[in-house]
Amino acid sequence: MKSHIGGPMKNHLKRRPSFMSRLLLSAVAGFAVGGLLEARAAAPEAPATPPPATEKAPGPTVVVCLEGDPVGGNTRTTYTPGLTRTPRPVTVTTTGQFDCTLLLGGSVGSPTLAATGPAPGGFCSHPLDPGPTQTTLTWGPNETSTLRMSAQKVEVQGARTVQTFTGVVSAGRFSGANVVRTVTYVTADLDAGCDSATGLTSARGAATLLFVKLF
Numbered sequence: 001m002k003s004h005i006g007g008p009m010k011n012h013l014k015r016r017p018s019f020m021s022r023l024l025l026s027a028v029a030g031f032a033v034g035g036l037l038e039a040r041a042a043a044p045e046a047p048a049t050p051p052p053a054t055e056k057a058p059g060p061t062v063v064v065c066l067e068g069d070p071v072g073g074n075t076r077t078t079y080t081p082g083l084t085r086t087p088r089p090v091t092v093t094t095t096g097q098f099d100c101t102l103l104l105g106g107s108v109g110s111p112t113l114a115a116t117g118p119a120p121g122g123f124c125s126h127p128l129d130p131g132p133t134q135t136t137l138t139w140g141p142n143e144t145s146t147l148r149m150s151a152q153k154v155e156v157q158g159a160r161t162v163q164t165f166t167g168v169v170s171a172g173r174f175s176g177a178n179v180v181r182t183v184t185y186v187t188a189d190l191d192a193g194c195d196s197a198t199g200l201t202s203a204r205g206a207a208t209l210l211f212v213k214l215f
Contacts, residue, residue: 060212060213060214061102061174061177061211061212061213061214062102062103062104062210062211062212062213063100063101063102063103063108063174063177063209063210063211064100064101064103064208064209064210065098065099065100065101065111065208065209065210065211066098066099066100066208067096067097067098067099067206067207067208073183073184073204073205073206073207074096074097074204074206075094075095075096075113075183075204075205075206075207076094076095076096076202076203076204077092077093077094077183077202077203077204077205078092078093078094078201078202079091079092079119079122079199079200079201079202079203080093080201081198081199081201082193082196082198082199082200082201083122083123083124083193083194083199083200084123084124084194084199084200085123085124085125085194085195086123087121087122087123088121088122088123089118089119089120089121089122090118090119090122091116091117091118091119092115092116092117092118092119092122093115093116094113094114094115094116094135095112095113095114095115096112096113096207097110097111097112097113098110098111098112098113098137098207098209100209109139109140111137111138111139111145112137112138113135113136113137113207113209114135114136114138115134115135115136117133117134124190124193124194124199124200133148133149133150133167134146134147134148134149135147135149135181137172137173137209139173143172143173144171144172144173145169145171145172145173145174145175146169146170146171146172147167147168147169147170147179147181148167148168148169148170149165149166149167149179149181150166150167150168151165151166151167152164152165152166156187157187158187159186159187159188160184160185160186160187161184161185161186161187161190162182162183162184162185163182163183163184163185163205164180164181164182165180165181165182166178166179166180166181167179169211174211174213176213177211177212177213178211178212178213179209179210179211179212180209180210181207181208181209181210182207182208183205183206183207184205184206184207185203185204185205189203189204190203
């Protein structure tokens with residue numbers, strides 16, 4: 001009787017710890033995984049990394065240049081030989097002096113203006129010849145601006161004649177800026193010079209410069 005029951009029962013008891021061990025390991029693993037999931041769910045999210053600060057783009061630069069003598073003007077243009085009613089080759093030379101300030105700021109300097117160049121068909125039709133298309137401003141010993149003027153117009157406004165040049169600063173200080181240069185003359189003085197025997201050899205006017213740079 002012992003031998004009949006003992007063999008199977010012993011085999012059953014031997015297998016039973018193995019089953020219980022597996023069950024215990026399974027339960028422990030289940031708790032471990034559940035705890036890990038809970039821990040992950042409870043863990044606060046890492047704060048998002050803020051985007052890098054971008055530099056503010058510089059605002060527009062506006063520079064206004066006026067003459068030291070705005071009433072009579074100190075811009076002087078000479079024509080060699082003088083302008084007459086008949087076209088002929090003429091050399092044009094212009095000089096001037098300005099005080100320049102930022103539109104919303106302080107002074108940026110007092111440059112001198114110098115320009116010279118040929119006018120192949122200079123005459124008193126407007127009554128002014130366009131003159132040189134390249135102008136240099138000297139701000140100091142080692143600083144200049146080269147103005148390349150691409151267009152001009154002349155308007156006779158009764159007692160005044162206004163000559164307007166437009167272009168860009170092609171090199172030097174304020175490079176890339178658009179520029180407008182105006183010169184206002186006394187119409188009677190221009191007419192008298194054009195009708196004289198020597199022609200209009202010089203003209204004095206009040207000038208302004210405006211620089212606008214948007215970047």
